[in-house]
Amino acid sequence: MTDSTPEKRSWLQRLKAGLSRSKTVISEGLTGIFTKRKLDDAMLEELEDLLITADLGVAMASRVTAHLAKTRYDKDISPGEVQDVLAREVTAILEPLARPLVIDSANRPHVILMVGVNGSGKTTTIGKLARQFKDQGKRVMLAAGDTFRAAAIEQLQIWGTRTGVPVIASKVGGDAAGLAYEALEAAQKDQIDVLLIDTAGRLQNKSGLMDELAKLVRVIRKLDPTAPHDVILVLDATTGQNALNQTQVFRDVADVSGIVMTKLDGTAKGGVLVALGEKFGLPIHAIGVGESVEDLHPFAPETFARALVGIEDM
Numbered sequence: 001m002t003d004s005t006p007e008k009r010s011w012l013q014r015l016k017a018g019l020s021r022s023k024t025v026i027s028e029g030l031t032g033i034f035t036k037r038k039l040d041d042a043m044l045e046e047l048e049d050l051l052i053t054a055d056l057g058v059a060m061a062s063r064v065t066a067h068l069a070k071t072r073y074d075k076d077i078s079p080g081e082v083q084d085v086l087a088r089e090v091t092a093i094l095e096p097l098a099r100p101l102v103i104d105s106a107n108r109p110h111v112i113l114m115v116g117v118n119g120s121g122k123t124t125t126i127g128k129l130a131r132q133f134k135d136q137g138k139r140v141m142l143a144a145g146d147t148f149r150a151a152a153i154e155q156l157q158i159w160g161t162r163t164g165v166p167v168i169a170s171k172v173g174g175d176a177a178g179l180a181y182e183a184l185e186a187a188q189k190d191q192i193d194v195l196l197i198d199t200a201g202r203l204q205n206k207s208g209l210m211d212e213l214a215k216l217v218r219v220i221r222k223l224d225p226t227a228p229h230d231v232i233l234v235l236d237a238t239t240g241q242n243a244l245n246q247t248q249v250f251r252d253v254a255d256v257s258g259i260v261m262t263k264l265d266g267t268a269k270g271g272v273l274v275a276l277g278e279k280f281g282l283p284i285h286a287i288g289v290g291e292s293v294e295d296l297h298p299f300a301p302e303t304f305a306r307a308l309v310g311i312e313d314m
């Protein structure tokens with residue numbers, strides 16, 4: 001696919017438009033700082049503050065400033081040169097983490113547990129993934145494992161209808177582990193390729209959440225000792241630094257194997273993906289740049305990095 005095809009252009013434009021608020025913070029900040037000709041301590045300090053404000057994290061901020069201090073101190077430097085250094089550093093951190101979700105056909109089905117706080121975009125992401133897998137010719141099933149809220153069950157059912165994918169659900173207050181067991185049993189019987197299990201995301205009660213997820217995993221392992229094959233944490237980019245806390249908690253309560261970051265359209269906090277990558281090193285499977293199905297896109301680190309820092313030549 002070339003850059004000029006409509007599909008690539010449209011998702012790229014959504015990403016760029018979405019990240020434009022982060023981009024503006026960074027690129028306008030750089031233009032403000034690098035007005036003087038020679039790089040000095042004050043400029044380096046302002047740069048460090050700017051990168052922290054833009055949610056890129058302390059580690060990235062100190063590394064970039066240390067690199068510039070070493071290579072460019074007392075030399076002329078333009079905002080564009082700093083943007084290039086920044087884009088390269090961000091790409092270097094995120095490149096090893098970009099990993100498309102791979103469905104192993106040896107797993108029958110491949111079981112994906114979706115975790116994350118309520119409102120993070122979990123259900124929407126499940127719907128988008130269901131559609132994408134279905135379009136690849138896979139047989140997909142959904143399990144409404146967030147049995148606490150009627151709205152969560154209904155929403156998953158809507159996605160099921162929309163994508164033509166069966167949904168296993170119970171009534172509100174039902175046992176999530178029992179439901180997951182039934183779903184896996186049905187999926188095995190129906191020769192399903194991918195089973196996506198929604199879960200409740202009540203962070204307020206960490207030990208409750210841990211018990212619930214542990215029980216769910218224990219129960220489905222009675223049917224398939226290798227399940228779940230992926231545990232995907234869905235994070236909302238607009239929560240900024242909160243996404244770091246959420247990752248910490250979910251990593252403690254579940255064996256998170258990768259992340260999807262949603263709502264990168266329209267936030268000034270997109271830089272948090274860099275801080276997340278640096279701190280936890282979890283694979284990044286996809287990013288969400290809007291509410292419709294085609295807005296879930298495999299993560300492209302360099303494109304993301306350049307859009308984030310505001311390099312325009314894309």
Ligand SMILES: Nc1nc2c(ncn2[C@@H]2O[C@H](COP(=O)(O)OP(=O)(O)OP(=O)(O)O)[C@@H](O)[C@H]2O)c(=O)[nH]1
Binds near residue numbers: 119290
């Ligand atoms: N702009 C934008 N909105 C999104 C994206 N992903 C999800 N949303 C919206 O975010 C809201 C919350 O998404 P849900 O999928 O309901 O979130 P959830 O984590 O399942 O939350 P509950 O259903 O409340 O548990 C919905 O209005 C979605 O349409 C995205 O990438 N961009």
